[in-house]
Amino acid sequence: MKSFWPFGRRKRVIAKPRLAASGPSGGPVLERHNRRMLLILAHPALQRSRVNAALYAAVADMADDVTFHDLYESYADFSIDVEVEQQRLADHDLIILQFPMYWYATPALLKEWLDMVWLHGFAYGRSGTRLHGKTLLCAVTTGGEPEAYTPSGSNRFPIAEFLRPMEATAYLCGLAWAEPFIIHDTFQIDDAGIAIQAARYRKRLAELIAALPVTNSAPATATAA
Numbered sequence: 679m680k681s682f683w684p685f686g687r688r689k690r691v692i693a694k695p696r697l698a699a700s701g702p703s704g705g706p707v708l709e710r711h712n713r714r715m716l717l718i719l720a721h722p723a724l725q726r727s728r729v730n731a732a733l734y735a736a737v738a739d740m741a742d743d744v745t746f747h748d749l750y751e752s753y754a755d756f757s758i759d760v761e762v763e764q765q766r767l768a769d770h771d772l773i774i775l776q777f778p779m780y781w782y783a784t785p786a787l788l789k790e791w792l793d794m795v796w797l798h799g800f801a802y803g804r805s806g807t808r809l810h811g812k813t814l815l816c817a818v819t820t821g822g823e824p825e826a827y828t829p830s831g832s833n834r835f836p837i838a839e840f841l842r843p844m845e846a847t848a849y850l851c852g853l854a855w856a857e858p859f860i861i862h863d864t865f866q867i868d869d870a871g872i873a874i875q876a877a878r879y880r881k882r883l884a885e886l887i888a889a890l891p892v893t894n895s896a897p898a899t900a901t902a903a
């Protein structure tokens with residue numbers, strides 16, 4: 679019987695080694711607080727990832743400006759340190775959420791992190807202003823090809839529709855919504871294509887950092903975990 683995979687044409691998965699410990703997978707400790715961009719990666723099986731692992735590796739040397747945070751590495755048990763996560767968010771101006779699209783949504787741990795960390799009184803509500811003025815960028819990979827995200831395609835709706843919950847969250851919590859960074863057709867993309875997308879990702883992050891207003895002081899609220 680013909681197998682059916684609704685999100686795109688499957689290609690043989692080539693296992694890649696997990697990123698080296700010296701790479702951006704740094705765990706929850708905040709050593710420095712002058713970084714203005716926080717890149718949160720949520721991929722439940724990074725050792726099998728082709729695209730997200732390559733994107734993450736492509737920006738690894740931007741550590742002067744970027745705090746890297748691999749959610750599944752830090753919280754494999756889903757036991758999230760809310761205080762540390764809130765402080766980490768408060769300490770950065772640009773929040774990047776990088777993830778593969780799973781069932782038209784984020785992987786489960788990223789949703790759990792949102793539920794646990796973006797709380798009333800912190801992210802929203804009368805006194806919940808800690809995220810105001812920041813910028814949120816979703817960097818998303820999809821198995822579905824671009825045509826799948828059209829009215830006549832298998833996913834029926836444009837990708838922007840599936841990201842509306844994130845966009846509404848940004849709006850509610852006072853963050854600017856940056857144009858999402860999307861890579862489609864991940865089952866078909868070859869290594870050269872991944873390299874092109876990785877360079878595009880790197881350029882996008884560099885542009886976002888360069889566009890930040892210049893400040894002379896580090897965030898006042900920094901703490902170490």
Ligand SMILES: Cc1cc2nc3c(=O)[nH]c(=O)nc-3n(C[C@H](O)[C@H](O)[C@H](O)COP(=O)(O)O)c2cc1C
Nearest residue numbers: 685727728729730778779780781782819820821822
């Ligand atoms: C549980 C699961 C659900 C998925 N759901 C979707 C989906 O809703 N839409 C889509 O386009 N691709 C979907 N995919 C395909 C993934 O988005 C794709 O495998 C991923 O972007 C590849 O990135 P990677 O190489 O970093 O793993 C799904 C894959 C899995 C395993």
